[in-house]
Amino acid sequence: MPKVKTNSSAKKRFKVTGTGLITYQKPFKRHILTKKSTKRKRFMAKDGLVHTSQMHFVRRLLRLK
Numbered sequence: 001m002p003k004v005k006t007n008s009s010a011k012k013r014f015k016v017t018g019t020g021l022i023t024y025q026k027p028f029k030r031h032i033l034t035k036k037s038t039k040r041k042r043f044m045a046k047d048g049l050v051h052t053s054q055m056h057f058v059r060r061l062l063r064l065k
Helices: 010-014 038-043 054-062
Strands: 014-016 022-025 048-049
Touching: 010 014, 010 048
Parallel strands: none
Antiparallel strands: 014 022, 022 048
16 A cells, blocks of 8 residues: 655745644745835734644645544
């Protein structure tokens, strides 16, 4: 029987915390930062948490379940 592969794009985008939550880097923080406010850039620097409604889907991509 073949091995089940982890989704390559998902393993680059998501990290699992010690408590089992899944975090991701928020978008829009790469370039064209001059027009964005300092507050907006500061909040984009923090890691985002995957919503509970999407958790099952992301876990399946990462083969955690």
